[in-house]
Amino acid sequence: MSAPGGGLIGSPAPRRKNRELLTGEGTYVADIRLEGQVYARVVRSPSAHARLLGVDTSEALRVGGVVAVITADDIDDIRIPIRLPFAESPEANAVLQAPLAADVVRYVGEPVAVVVADDPYVAEDAAELVSIDLDELEPVLDPANSTESSQPLVHESFGSNTIGRLAYRYGDIDAAFARADVVVRRRLRVHRLAAAPMETRGLAADYDPGSGVLTVWGGAKVKHFTRALLSRVLGLELTDVRVIEVEVGGGFGTRGEPYPEDILIPLLARRLERPVQWIEDRWEHMVATNHAREQEHDFELAAGADGRMLGFRVRGWCDHGAYVRTQGLLPVVLPMVHLPGPYEWPAFSMDLDAVLTNRTPVGTYRGPGMTEATFVRERMVDILAAELEMEPADLRRRNLIPAESMPFSFMPGPGSGAVMPIMYQGGDFVTAFDQMLDGAGYDRMRVEQRQARADGQHAGVGIAAYIEFAAVGPFEEVEVIGGAGNVVVRAGVGSLGQGVETALAQIAAELLDVPLSGVTVEFHDTAEVPQGFGSFASRSTVLAGNAIAAAVDEMKAKAAPLLGCGPGDVEFRDGTATAPGDRSVGLGDIGPTRGRFEKEGLTASFGGAVCSVSVNPADGRARVDRFALAHDVGRAVNPRLLRGQLAGAAAQGIGGALFEEVAYDEHGQPLSVTFADYMMPTAAELPDVEVTIIEHGSGSNPLGIKGGGEAGMVGSLGAVANGVADAVGDGAEVLTSSVSSARLWHALHRPRRA
Amino acid sequence: MKPPPFAYAAAGTLDEAVALLDEAGEDAKLLAGGQSLLPLLAFRLARPSHLIDIGGVEGLDILEEQDGSLCVGALVRHATLERADLSGGWQALREAASLIGHLPIRVRGTFGGSLSHADPAGELGVVAAAFDAEIVLRSLRGVRTVPARDFFLAPLTTAADPDEVLVEARFPTPGTGFRSVFEEFSPRVGDFAYASVAAGCRLATDGLARDVRIALGSVGPTPVRARDAEQALSGSFLDDTAIVECARLAAETCHPDAGDWHADGTYRKALVSHLVERALRRLGAGP
Numbered sequence A: 001m002s003a004p005g006g007g008l009i010g011s012p013a014p015r016r017k018n019r020e021l022l023t024g025e026g027t028y029v030a031d032i033r034l035e036g037q038v039y040a041r042v043v044r045s046p047s048a049h050a051r052l053l054g055v056d057t058s059e060a061l062r063v064g065g066v067v068a069v070i071t072a073d074d075i076d077d078i079r080i081p082i083r084l085p086f087a088e089s090p091e092a093n094a095v096l097q098a099p100l101a102a103d104v105v106r107y108v109g110e111p112v113a114v115v116v117a118d119d120p121y122v123a124e125d126a127a128e129l130v131s132i133d134l135d136e137l138e139p140v141l142d143p144a145n146s147t148e149s150s151q152p153l154v155h156e157s158f159g160s161n162t163i164g165r166l167a168y169r170y171g172d173i174d175a176a177f178a179r180a181d182v183v184v185r186r187r188l189r190v191h192r193l194a195a196a197p198m199e200t201r202g203l204a205a206d207y208d209p210g211s212g213v214l215t216v217w218g219g220a221k222v223k224h225f226t227r228a229l230l231s232r233v234l235g236l237e238l239t240d241v242r243v244i245e246v247e248v249g250g251g252f253g254t255r256g257e258p259y260p261e262d263i264l265i266p267l268l269a270r271r272l273e274r275p276v277q278w279i280e281d282r283w284e285h286m287v288a289t290n291h292a293r294e295q296e297h298d299f300e301l302a303a304g305a306d307g308r309m310l311g312f313r314v315r316g317w318c319d320h321g322a323y324v325r326t327q328g329l330l331p332v333v334l335p336m337v338h339l340p341g342p343y344e345w346p347a348f349s350m351d352l353d354a355v356l357t358n359r360t361p362v363g364t365y366r367g368p369g370m371t372e373a374t375f376v377r378e379r380m381v382d383i384l385a386a387e388l389e390m391e392p393a394d395l396r397r398r399n400l401i402p403a404e405s406m407p408f409s410f411m412p413g414p415g416s417g418a419v420m421p422i423m424y425q426g427g428d429f430v431t432a433f434d435q436m437l438d439g440a441g442y443d444r445m446r447v448e449q450r451q452a453r454a455d456g457q458h459a460g461v462g463i464a465a466y467i468e469f470a471a472v473g474p475f476e477e478v479e480v481i482g483g484a485g486n487v488v489v490r491a492g493v494g495s496l497g498q499g500v501e502t503a504l505a506q507i508a509a510e511l512l513d514v515p516l517s518g519v520t521v522e523f524h525d526t527a528e529v530p531q532g533f534g535s536f537a538s539r540s541t542v543l544a545g546n547a548i549a550a551a552v553d554e555m556k557a558k559a560a561p562l563l564g565c566g567p568g569d570v571e572f573r574d575g576t577a578t579a580p581g582d583r584s585v586g587l588g589d590i591g592p593t594r595g596r597f598e599k600e601g602l603t604a605s606f607g608g609a610v611c612s613v614s615v616n617p618a619d620g621r622a623r624v625d626r627f628a629l630a631h632d633v634g635r636a637v638n639p640r641l642l643r644g645q646l647a648g649a650a651a652q653g654i655g656g657a658l659f660e661e662v663a664y665d666e667h668g669q670p671l672s673v674t675f676a677d678y679m680m681p682t683a684a685e686l687p688d689v690e691v692t693i694i695e696h697g698s699g700s701n702p703l704g705i706k707g708g709g710e711a712g713m714v715g716s717l718g719a720v721a722n723g724v725a726d727a728v729g730d731g732a733e734v735l736t737s738s739v740s741s742a743r744l745w746h747a748l749h750r751p752r753r754a
Numbered sequence B: 001m002k003p004p005p006f007a008y009a010a011a012g013t014l015d016e017a018v019a020l021l022d023e024a025g026e027d028a029k030l031l032a033g034g035q036s037l038l039p040l041l042a043f044r045l046a047r048p049s050h051l052i053d054i055g056g057v058e059g060l061d062i063l064e065e066q067d068g069s070l071c072v073g074a075l076v077r078h079a080t081l082e083r084a085d086l087s088g089g090w091q092a093l094r095e096a097a098s099l100i101g102h103l104p105i106r107v108r109g110t111f112g113g114s115l116s117h118a119d120p121a122g123e124l125g126v127v128a129a130a131f132d133a134e135i136v137l138r139s140l141r142g143v144r145t146v147p148a149r150d151f152f153l154a155p156l157t158t159a160a161d162p163d164e165v166l167v168e169a170r171f172p173t174p175g176t177g178f179r180s181v182f183e184e185f186s187p188r189v190g191d192f193a194y195a196s197v198a199a200g201c202r203l204a205t206d207g208l209a210r211d212v213r214i215a216l217g218s219v220g221p222t223p224v225r226a227r228d229a230e231q232a233l234s235g236s237f238l239d240d241t242a243i244v245e246c247a248r249l250a251a252e253t254c255h256p257d258a259g260d261w262h263a264d265g266t267y268r269k270a271l272v273s274h275l276v277e278r279a280l281r282r283l284g285a286g287p
């Protein structure tokens, strides 16, 4: 008998809502219109670093239609806190951002005042009339020398531009270098990038003085955290704050974190007792929303002549921008845990500084830390391969952690600070690596490369292998409510376009044996979904999916007494709970049931990318002709959605390597504030992304799922850089993750040192 | 990203447009396809008092040969030019139009708007410079004609007065056997080029290049003619040595300060030499 929900986990069900979204029927935050609403415009610092001597709002207040103008003087002295306890430190907590700058402005785009008017055009006109009196200070702009004593301080009262140094020691590093036949050393740089979702941020907030309830639309990603934060800073009961998610045009880690505006707009709605809407424009987005990735690493790799990698030392500087935001020290923590990657290092030593500069704060962007670390390590592995004249794939395979060694850990040794231990629960890296090469047709790529070279072309092949840590806990809790013909799942995750509601519906439908169309997933409204930790770190399907499985077990336990059998005898069949002997009860009779899944630590999965690249030395243009990736997702709940996630992430990564860069001039003025300057790739610049899905299960959760939302990004910068380096051969050294045509042309035409 | 306040009026005829522009005074601007002006307004980099919309003016979209010239009307859209039956001598014009932005931009953007906007990266200005186009301006004061070399003064600045409407440009018809091509380098499809080249010449029966024209975009404050390069090639064969030398001389024409953070002057200069070579090889290869 084929059951209605059977086989749904693993089926390529189309993403829910595709039709509405593609036909323009979705409601995004900018579509919200509330009776009597007013519009906010944020006045931002034009300077990268200056003393704020005064803000004069009088002229703006005189403009007809202006309802209010607020500055730091009008609000409580608060800081936006770090959201994740493991990303906190006393130093980080000392440089948190206030919603509005009070004494010093520290980056171009920092909020200084907010103008509210009954028309968005008037709000923007009046915002121009707010005059900001500044006394310019020298800006700090270069992460790698930000800590030198000649540099001014971003936060004078903190007394340093270093807000933390993470040290991680494993094995006997001096011995490793002492017995090395070869040591390669380079300074590598990862350039600043922005996630730049198509939909900018935005909020609408409404306070009802009658009921005392504040409703905020537009929050996504971490609704329950935002609710708790607003309740605290606005002095409202938790139950009187309601955060509602509407359609989201891309999140990528940056959108949906609580930013200054997420406090200011609800605060204004409450104070004015009128609905307030704020929609970020693209210029604002490029200066206000978290940037990502910028860091520099001095890396030394020691190896034997046989290609055995013996150890590495790295000293790095990870830029956090002008403030630490909600993601705390993740911009330094995540590169660190991902630097060792999938290789069986006998020893390593890492020292990474978290530093401040006078630029937009840095947060996480799809594949955070791991993308940067993979670029740095994998570029060095290729540099080693060139030095040893070894085939890059062979060199990697020889050093991968063998399956017999699983589970595997690099426990921090003496001299380490308080760091997260690096542990891999399982997997077969060597087999997965070969699956990746086979999926990509690696041998054929190399043959084609030789042919192209014989024709005088500059053709290269690049590989990157990685470990991705994802699916972070601590928990996710869901409620499952059975009814006649419909099951409702309430989960505290966010739908950022990734299709999580489709995947969760598939899991519930299969476990309860109901048709997919009979499952509704509710996640939009904190008033209806009591708890949740949110959508980030490729966690939603893993955490909420397993919470659904827990709820289904609980439903069995509740059904057992009704059926007069043990929980183990209860089976869900065709929308009912059944027991041996044809007894059954409807799902609706079991009553609403909670399920909770708690998870410690991170789930590691293996993956990689392989690409072929051609370079034209005359104009510096690199083209990625083929891009193939493989990722171990444990178990693919929906291979169609997964492919979309992996290919989309890879496209972002390729764009980041070839075109995108957040640049600043020597005064700290941002240069990439439009899509003409922040160059996202279009279909014309991208190859098809070929995807190999690996399903090596996972012991760390009952459904055996690992993360998949970010993985396509992780190998991209490294693989493209390696492909370009291979294409130009001795012509140029590729030491930055940006291989824009201008950079590459200059690298190719730089006078060579002897 | 919302424009500052402005007054708006739509003109139905050229006479009306000229009159409205005159009446509205110095700070008024014509609005054609809006593909350059509207972004400037959104960034509040332009603050015109009035916008006079000429999008609906009839008769400004002529595209035909008259009295020994190709007349291109101000309202000819890039997409029209791109698909027009222009080959041989005019090929560069068609190729240039096809390289402007993306299709939705080319469907709206106009020839007159592009010349008037005078972005040194604008492809059509480079072709106008290469062909010595005559630009026809009209105001209540009358009609005058300005040669392309005097029209472009600086980035976003032309010789047109605030009360003048660009009506059309006339491209003198070159002699038989003349061919032209357009080459550029842009990082992504549709981006403003880091460097561009309009090149044309006539290969006489003796195989020697005559009437050589080379103009460059994105490497100076205005489109520039590479006169030394043209001269060097005139009267010689389009062989490797001549092409390489011509490309080298053309690159010398680049303005030393050209360039921005995406692509500095040294790189652009190298691109020019590469693009000139490519263009000349195409001309040498024949139709």
Ligand SMILES: Cc1cc2nc3c(=O)[nH]c(=O)nc-3n(C[C@H](O)[C@H](O)[C@H](O)COP(=O)(O)OP(=O)(O)OC[C@H]3O[C@@H](n4cnc5c(N)ncnc54)[C@H](O)[C@@H]3O)c2cc1C
Pocket (backbone or CB within 6 Å): B029, B030, B031, B032, B033, B034, B035, B036, B037, B038, B039, B054, B074, B099, B100, B101, B102, B105, B108, B109, B110, B111, B112, B113, B114, B115, B116, B117, B119, B121, B122, B123, B124, B160, B164, B165, B166, B167, B190, B191, B192, B193
């Ligand atoms: C994303 C994007 C990419 C682009 N890429 C390119 C590119 O690669 N190459 C390129 O050349 N252009 C590019 N453009 C600009 C495009 O070509 C514009 O269409 C053109 O520059 C202006 O034409 P328009 O009709 O849109 O003029 P508008 O924007 O309406 O006007 C531009 C200026 O010209 C004035 N003007 C317009 N018509 C007249 C007239 N008849 N007489 C006097 N003044 C007039 C206006 O007052 C205004 O100052 C791009 C635009 C966008 C948005």
